[in-house]
Amino acid sequence: MKILTAQQTREADAYTIKNELIKSIDLMERASRKCADWLMNKFDQTITFTFFCGVGNNGGDGLAIARMLKQNGYEIMVFGVCFSEKHTPDFDTNLSRIKTIGINPILLTEKEYQFILSQKTVVIDAIFGSGLARPIDGFVAEIIYKINNTDVDIIAIDIPSGLFSTSNINNNLDNIIHANYTLTFQQPKLTMMFPENFRFVGEFEILDIGLHQEFLNKVSTSYYYLTLDLIKTILHQREKFSHKGNYGHALLIAGSKGKMGAGVLSARACLRTGVGLLTVLIPKNGVQIIQTTVPEAMCIGDAADNYISVLPDITNFDGVGIGPGLGKEKPTQNVLKLLIQNSIYPLVIDADAINIISENLTWLSFIPQNSILTPHPKEFERLVGKWSTDEERLEKQKVLSTKKKLIVVLKGANTSISLPDGTVYFNSTGNAGMATGGSGDVLTGMLTSLLAQGYLPKEAAIFGVYLHGLAGDIAKNKVGINSLLASDIINCISNAYKKLTN
Template sequence: MILVTSELISEIYQPIAIDTHKGTQGHALLIGGSYGKMGSVCLSSKAALKSGCGLVTALIPKCGYDIVQIAIPEAMVITNKEKKSIKKIDFQIKPDAIGIGMGLGHEVATQHALHQFLINNKLPLVIDADALNILSLNKDWISLVPKNSILTPHPKELERLIGPWQNEEEKLEKTMQLSLKTDCVIVVKGAPTLIVDGTTIYKNTTGNPALATAGSGDVLTGIITSLVAQKYSSLHAAILGVYLHGLAADIALPETGYQSFIASDIIGYLGKAFLSLDK
């Protein structure tokens, strides 16, 4: 098991070039949201922007248009024709990275939309939340997930994908088998978070119990998707994204405490996390 330390991060992290502009900083597409769950896409989209992405577009159901446009004026929005949930995944833009699943729901029509998207899409994905749950309900679709995608399950989502385990060793063995089978990186969220790349496991060293709050995973998806859009490899995006996510929480904790920390605080402290890497 390899520890994700500041030394390892210094080998991965790429400072922003002095002559960069929004067209060279990557375009991330975040797909998700449903009635009552639009906050998840807002968190992911803002996290992607605050992680250095030049352009961010949210693909959401029509009910979320005003919410996202008002909450994140820097993001662009594409709306599905359906009002309350996504029933077709269709867009004309050419993103550099796609994150999918946050607040998506798992209505039958939404499941069909994801299935068709997986058939047509060739770009590696960052797959989270309800997109993972839909895959667990339709396990034969897992073979459609593009190679070099990143799966970001919390423990229950992981159990739905690989089945129950008796101990940590069995859990890791099953996760490695899934990573090898799909040729994907798997971010096993927890305390600590692990990044599984085939038979190699990375153990994150940042983060604290304040991260156990609603929306924390949505923020992580936005960060990782942003890093993929900025041309980090899937493995490096996962490692750096998890490290920054935890580091922001560590920097915030003396000011927020555990109880008052919320997911948007991670986004608020990302700047200080990046500055610490630049030092």
């Protein structure tokens, strides 16, 4: 799914109106119906709704939604936020319509903008939409401050009022609605991908309002949001007359004293993701651990007892991953350096392998192109330095990918996957229960497995991140968000695959 700018969204609206021969007011009605249906599905008729509607098209959406809820038996109160004497035509049409069913909005103006909110109501924010291009100030800012400081649930229509859809570097962050939910139209906004904006956006729901597919297909963007339909197109199908050799031989380089478990998790995930054969290079003291806990894996015991010191011949492996529980002993650093120098195929690089590179930044230029780096934010900071905003962090991620021709998987909510061509994909699966030790080791095993199976590096990164998050979501439903373990993610990889194939 493409992530569009506010201008592209307006163009999509216009294209739809022109090519479907639909009036703009009818497209607004369609979008409003989607919101009303969502609200009625979530809240029963014991809930009252208080709408704050601006005088533009976002306010028109709000008025239409209020009308639909009223017609379905909900108690409604509407405040009109009169920040301009100019109204959009579709706002005026919906204002006339709502008056015909007995709702007369209470007008809030610069001279009189006091209101009282019941703590039992749900606030619907429809003051400003995605077209806002300047920070909110004046009496509207006072209204937003009061809404935010009342103990009520807030649902934003399309985007929280005051939040810009792409960049908020020059915005006044004090004057933005703090929504619990955002019902956004057709495509998510880039601003919704940034962790720092969660306090404004809350959980967002993408509502398909039927914008013209031809426009969406041809419009250009660098940003995408992963969907199940896309992931299904990447999945490789297994042939009836195939054997283990058809699904690749992976090598995982993992483990050090006290961290052999990381190798176990990564190995189990690699196998469960479908690789034909797996070999684990582990310190000598970890051999028995791997052979006992992962009997399906072959094992190479390093000469050193507690760390990796020797790089084996890698020419017979189809995919190599390094990093889980690796440690940073000097001989281990030399192994990583040799691996980078000798590999002609993309690698998966994680955890301590990334930390070693951050202490030897010149090595970045020698990493095989299209290798996949999987840092968490702190590991990424060690690579590229500090940032002030999530927007700046994204820019640093894109620069690292394009300059060094690497795929960077920056882990977190809505994990971002940046490619050497500047394209960025944001993940739509996963949950906070996955913020647990070993979750990243699982991802490394999965990505290494996919590379070994013949997935292109871009495909492996996109597919693997989505599958990892999906397995985590299934695990959350089984064990709960607070009790989720990395091993639960592994145990649910098979069910995640089933969801892709059913």
